[in-house]
Amino acid sequence: MNSAGNVIAQLAAFREDERVVDTDSTSAIEFHEGKIPEQIFAALSLGLRDYCRKCNFHSVVIGLSGGVDSAVTAVIAADALGAENVTGVSMPSPYSSRGSIEDARALARNLGIKFLEIPITDAFQVFKAQFKEIFKGLPENETEENMQPRLRAMILMALSNKFGHLVLSTGNKSELAVGYCTLYGDMAGGLAVISDVPKTMIYELARWINREREVIPKSTIEKPPSAELKPNQKDQDTLPPYEILDEILQLYVEENLSARDIISRGFDEKTVRWVQRRVDLNEYKREQAAPGLKSPAAPSASAAKCPSRKRMWIKNSARLVGAAMELASQCVLSVKSLGIPILLFGASILYFRRPIQCGLKYQPTGTELSCSGLVAKWPGLPRSRP
Numbered sequence: 001m002n003s004a005g006n007v008i009a010q011l012a013a014f015r016e017d018e019r020v021v022d023t024d025s026t027s028a029i030e031f032h033e034g035k036i037p038e039q040i041f042a043a044l045s046l047g048l049r050d051y052c053r054k055c056n057f058h059s060v061v062i063g064l065s066g067g068v069d070s071a072v073t074a075v076i077a078a079d080a081l082g083a084e085n086v087t088g089v090s091m092p093s094p095y096s097s098r099g100s101i102e103d104a105r106a107l108a109r110n111l112g113i114k115f116l117e118i119p120i121t122d123a124f125q126v127f128k129a130q131f132k133e134i135f136k137g138l139p140e141n142e143t144e145e146n147m148q149p150r151l152r153a154m155i156l157m158a159l160s161n162k163f164g165h166l167v168l169s170t171g172n173k174s175e176l177a178v179g180y181c182t183l184y185g186d187m188a189g190g191l192a193v194i195s196d197v198p199k200t201m202i203y204e205l206a207r208w209i210n211r212e213r214e215v216i217p218k219s220t221i222e223k224p225p226s227a228e229l230k231p232n233q234k235d236q237d238t239l240p241p242y243e244i245l246d247e248i249l250q251l252y253v254e255e256n257l258s259a260r261d262i263i264s265r266g267f268d269e270k271t272v273r274w275v276q277r278r279v280d281l282n283e284y285k286r287e288q289a290a291p292g293l294k295s296p297a298a299p300s301a302s303a304a305k306c307p308s309r310k311r312m313w314i315k316n317s318a319r320l321v322g323a324a325m326e327l328a329s330q331c332v333l334s335v336k337s338l339g340i341p342i343l344l345f346g347a348s349i350l351y352f353r354r355p356i357q358c359g360l361k362y363q364p365t366g367t368e369l370s371c372s373g374l375v376a377k378w379p380g381l382p383r384s385r386p
Contacts, residue, residue, distance in 0.1 A: 014042035037208035047293040049080040061165035064088040066100025070170040083112040145229035149185025174199040179282030195292030199242040
């Protein structure tokens with residue numbers, strides 16, 4: 001910009017660029033803001049390339065399920081590191097559809113990356129057999145479902161150890177937020193490339209990637225998303241439609257609105273409460289996830305890791321302070337009326353494995369209540385004489 005505040009030059013975003021600029025120029029240009037998918041793709045590609053360079057990795061390995069998440073991750077990896085440095089691995093189980101296997105193969109062919117097919121069917125059956133007596137009489141459930149992504153993680157880690165590849169996990173922001181992922185399974189990896197990109201944006205990215213030619217198979221984008229861990233499984237058997245889920249997550253996680261505020265905007269109360277609870281309960285999973293790339297161009301991106309434990313902690317602590325102050329007020333006033341001196345009101349509350357110490361202290365300027373470093377002052381509370 002020049003001294004008049006006009007844009008006189010613009011360099012490329014998310015890649016090296018240089019130009020000699022005359023800051024005294026009066027020739028203003030129009031600022032060009034790239035399309036959101038284009039910005040996100042460029043940012044993630046740069047982030048992956050930079051991360052690999054700094055961590056001394058020269059190649060990556062990705063599990064290709066035939067779904068849109070792993071497809072977009074593979075395209076970003078090929079752009080960042082070159083197709084010759086990317087290995088895609090299809091690991092079909094008894095529940096993998098033939099279409100998904102063929103989509104994974106077609107994607108690898110379109111990108112020119114190395115492709116391996118390592119079925120897990122035999123390993124899955126052998127592993128299940130180890131629990132035949134222990135699980136006798138019990139129906140199959142998510143226990144058997146989660147064995148499959150964990151077997152796949154072992155395969156990817158074996159390839160990583162043997163050939164020095166960095167394993168890229170392929171979970172998106174929407175799934176990580178509500179815990180629709182398997183700890184030590186599909187969450188395993190050295191870097192989570194798309195963990196800050198919502199599912200709806202993943203589809204936009206896929207369509208943007210295919211803007212000139214079909215890189216990602218059309219069927220990958222059009223078919224209903226599925227983890228394919230049991231017969232006829234679909235994501236929407238468990239989750240709300242992604243269009244609704246992403247909107248609720250945007251309001252709850254990013255804009256810090258309460259469930260009541262979100263419901264007042266026309267969302268179904270049962271769905272909102274379900275999403276809120278899933279986000280809160282699955283923090284333990286997100287704490288163990290691979291580090292993720294930040295997507296500054298994503299509409300729902302914020303400065304904090306998302307979903308953010310820090311933000312949730314502050315939000316819930318603020319609610320705790322309000323409730324504790326009201327309770328403290330009643331206790332102090334009721335005991336004060338009896339003429340009993342009060343020095344300290346204390347409580348210990350367990351929240352997410354973290355103890356919170358609350359104290360009510362009387363200062364010359366008023367009453368002060370603190371919870372683990374969060375301090376709120378209430379000048380109107382009466383003081384007791386020690």
